Amino acid sequence: SDTTADGDTFVCQHPPYRPQLISTSPLVVYLHDFITPEERAHLHRATNGTWRRSAITSNTGGARSAVRTSQSTYIPRDPVLACIEDRALHFQGEAVPRASLEPLQLVRYAPGERYSFHSDWFGNPAYTSPAAGGNRVTSFFAYLYVSEDMTGGGTNFPMLEPKRDAAWCRILDCDDVYENGVTFRAVEGNAVFWQNLREDGTGDPRVIHAGLPVVTGEKIGMNTWTREAAPWTDGGDQAYPEV
């Protein structure tokens, strides 16, 4: 067991999360119960007072933009974050070094806030040198907190083939029109995993997506990005990039 900054005793126990294949090309996998209630509660508490207006490196070089109107924060790595990192690395086969994980980024949306269509991979080579970490190979976006009254706030992938079987409607927005592709509902504890880069290392345009506007309530999510290179030091406090 280990102790977090707020004095909790925490034992890293990976939940029996359940994967569902959404698409093989591009690879998109939905993960049920990826973040435990205890982890979510801890992360929610730890964000208290640390939120700042979100920035975007890929489009604006770290500037604030109307494209992304949410608030973001980074929590220094603690036993809870390290446990989630272990899970994300394990999911990708253990060969991925921890130092290729960007510091986990939390993002919070109030009513009217959103992240317009974007790719998580960088199109600008200025951000993908080996020293900068290379490009973002994969993304996990996890729903950490969704208030009871939250409406809107899905994660939309317009290029993915929609699923029409009603069995999917618990996790996908089945009211959406066919042309909009796939919209994941924000369901606490669940996560979406996808591959950003094609085999040749170029960014895959089929995984563009948006955090749709939250209409009522509040949504908090978390990005876990795995980079091509491994510039981040293992453990310890690090300089957090503006992304």
Ligand SMILES: O=C(O)CCC(=O)C(=O)O
């Ligand atoms: O809020 C969402 O649903 C998606 C957020 C996102 O795509 C990002 O932060 O890169």
Ligand SMILES: [Fe+2]
């Ligand atoms: Fe994104």
